[in-house]
Amino acid sequence: MSTSDTGVVDLRSDTLTRPTEAMRAAMARAEVGDDVYGEDPTVLALEERVADLFGHEAALFTPTGSMANVLAVRTLVGPGQEVLCEARAHIARAELGAHAAYTGLTMRTWIDPRGQVDLPTIRSLFAPDMGPFFVPTAAIAVENTHNFAGGAVLPLSDLRDLREFATEAGAGIHMDGARIWNAHVATGTPLREYGAVADVMAVCLSKGLGAPVGSLVVGSRDAIDESRVWRKRMGGGMRQVGILAAAGLHALDHHVERLADDHDHARLLAEACGVDPATVDTNIVVVERSDAAAVVAAAREEGVLISTVGPTSVRLVTHLDVGRADAERAAKVLAQL
Numbered sequence: 426m427s428t429s430d431t432g433v434v435d436l437r438s439d440t441l442t443r444p445t446e447a448m449r450a451a452m453a454r455a456e457v458g459d460d461v462y463g464e465d466p467t468v469l470a471l472e473e474r475v476a477d478l479f480g481h482e483a484a485l486f487t488p489t490g491s492m493a494n495v496l497a498v499r500t501l502v503g504p505g506q507e508v509l510c511e512a513r514a515h516i517a518r519a520e521l522g523a524h525a526a527y528t529g530l531t532m533r534t535w536i537d538p539r540g541q542v543d544l545p546t547i548r549s550l551f552a553p554d555m556g557p558f559f560v561p562t563a564a565i566a567v568e569n570t571h572n573f574a575g576g577a578v579l580p581l582s583d584l585r586d587l588r589e590f591a592t593e594a595g596a597g598i599h600m601d602g603a604r605i606w607n608a609h610v611a612t613g614t615p616l617r618e619y620g621a622v623a624d625v626m627a628v629c630l631s632k633g634l635g636a637p638v639g640s641l642v643v644g645s646r647d648a649i650d651e652s653r654v655w656r657k658r659m660g661g662g663m664r665q666v667g668i669l670a671a672a673g674l675h676a677l678d679h680h681v682e683r684l685a686d687d688h689d690h691a692r693l694l695a696e697a698c699g700v701d702p703a704t705v706d707t708n709i710v711v712v713e714r715s716d717a718a719a720v721v722a723a724a725r726e727e728g729v730l731i732s733t734v735g736p737t738s739v740r741l742v743t744h745l746d747v748g749r750a751d752a753e754r755a756a757k758v759l760a761q762l
């Protein structure tokens with residue numbers, strides 16, 4: 426259903442999509458079993474398919490991207506060790522301290538306005554193991570695309586340079602690829618190339634791909650076996666969950682290439698908001714406004730829902746439920762604000 430059916434254009438997040446009729450039909454047809462017993466054929470098919478897409482050995486279905494991130498990072502970083510990440514990374518800002526609470530790790534951050542890999546700063550932050558003196562760096566986490574940096578794509582060449590450094594330094598790389606599909610469609614970079622630079626990844630089906638629920642941890646067989654134990658420990662062992670995995674398989678079949686439309690719509694909205702569309706890589710537009718809350722309220726009056734992601738930042742996100750006509754209507758409203 427397009428948001429125009431309700432008269433409201435909802436640009437708050439790409440997590441707001443509702444399953445299409447075809448997706449619901451695929452869910453209804455799904456073969457299921459008890460996934461804690463490893464007996465749900467649809468979950469197994471999804472895990473195998475996603476592992477293969479990224480060229481990794483295995484994958485694990487999780488209810489959320491946040492859980493996938495916690496499980497993935499903890500395969501690389503133990504209690505009393507640190508992970509380095511960009512300051513506005515989802516793992517640092519929006520997972521409510523889960524990595525510290527569950528894993529007992531600490532984080533140090535670098536700042537990049539576009540959420541990019543800043544290798545010189547990462548090198549300077551990197552702490553080798555010095556026994557009882559400093560917290561050792563065990564991993565570096567990157568986010569591709571970077572949500573709070575406006576859906577920015579991390580160039581493959583930077584990721585490869587980071588891979589080289591991390592391997593030399595003996596650190597792991599985690600990639601939060603909640604929107605890796607957007608990066609893939611925007612750049613044409615094969616998913617396997619992204620997979621090749623990371624030891625472990627978290628990828629989401631419930632953002633731009635339009636599934637109602639579902640993310641995966643992707644990595645080595647050992648990392649996934651360990652994550653399966655921790656998923657259960659955290660209360661994330663699910664039973665006949667092939668119903669949800671079927672939505673993910675449907676999304677992979679039908680909703681990846683169409684992300685290009687979301688990217689076009691985002692550029693249209695950027696232009697309307699006075700943001701250079703060339704700076705919009707994918708489906709997220711961040712607009713700096715000193716009166717962010719007032720802009721959000723005024724847009725709501727006109728039936729356009731947007732959100733703040735900081736006191737002076739407004740965020741617009743395009744997705745499956747925003748058609749061309751919705752994007753054009755929202756652009757008109759936003760241009761006036």
Ligand SMILES: Cc1ncc(COP(=O)(O)O)c(C=O)c1O
Nearest residue numbers: 489490491492515568572601603
């Ligand atoms: C980059 C990124 N990583 C992880 C997540 C977490 O996903 P979830 O909301 O499924 O926990 C999000 C959610 O928006 C995200 O934007």
